[in-house]
Amino acid sequence: MRNLVVITAGLSTPSSTRKLADALSAATESTIGARGEGVKTTVFELRELAGELAEAMTNWGAVTPHLDEAKRAISTADGLIAVTPAFQGSFSGLFKMFFDTLDTHALDGLPTLIGATGGSTRHALMLDYAMRPLFNYLHAVVVPTGIYQSTDSFGSEEGAQTARRIERAAAQLADLMVGPSDRVGGLSGIGSNDDSSPRRKTGLDLEEDFVPFEQLLGGHTGD
Structure with a gap:
């Protein structure tokens, strides 16, 4: 079972x-399902976390159970879909605020599909000059195809092209989450569903920074 x-x-x-x-997640689920894998999808609406995000940004000791739930879900995810409305030619402040609260290693190696919506296609490049740099900085593995959907594209040829791009982007994310069918399990790293594999940091537990004594002494002979 893959976690999306x-x-x-x-x-x-x-x-x-x-x-x-929803369209991106449905296409991804369908693609992964066609490869014989199950998918568990968990959706977080950031507007429902707005109060806790404000608390977290102004008080690092604030109790934020719903935000913590999102952080823990990301730490064990096999794939991430992140979608924002375009505000002032970039991502929204609420979107940025959420990723500002994550541990700097929370997205390490995480296969990620980015998308955005807006009133016109004039802001479509924000995928490449705003969103992609953000996720590259956080060390996520961003799929090549990003999706920008404007309200004036519905029912048009551009809308049909967007639907095809959604299928392509979903296939690229599925490739990273599941891996080619001829790949030996456990060798790829990305997309591995082995419960013994390390989890990404949430920034919530002190144990995440604990280094075993044996590891600290690794390579020392006592001479």
Whole structure:
């Protein structure tokens, strides 16, 4: 069973951002399912975490159970889908605030698909000059195809092209989460579902920074 986490920063209900996130996750689930694997998808609406995010940013000792749940889910995820509305030509402040609260190693090696929504296609490049640098900085493995969906694309040829891009992006994420069928299990690292494999840091537990005594002494002979 693969774990897929979806982060969506839409503010309205219904939300075009959530709709895009659902389309991306459904396409990914379908692709992985066709390869004989199950998928557990967990969705986090950042607008529901807004209060805790504000507390976390202004008081590092604040109790934030729902935010902590999201951090723990990401730490054991096999894949991540992150979607934001475009604000002022970039990602939203709420979206950035969430990733600012994560441990610097929280996304290490995590296969990630990025997407955004906006009123027009004029801001489509924000995927490459805003979102991709953010996730590269956090050491995530971002798939080549990002998805930008504007409200004026629905029912048009551009909308049909977006649907095809969604399928392509989902296949790229599935490749990283599951791996080619001819790959020997346990050798790829990325996408491994072995429970003994190390988990990414949440920044919540002191034990995450604990180094076993045997490891500290590794290589020392006593001479």
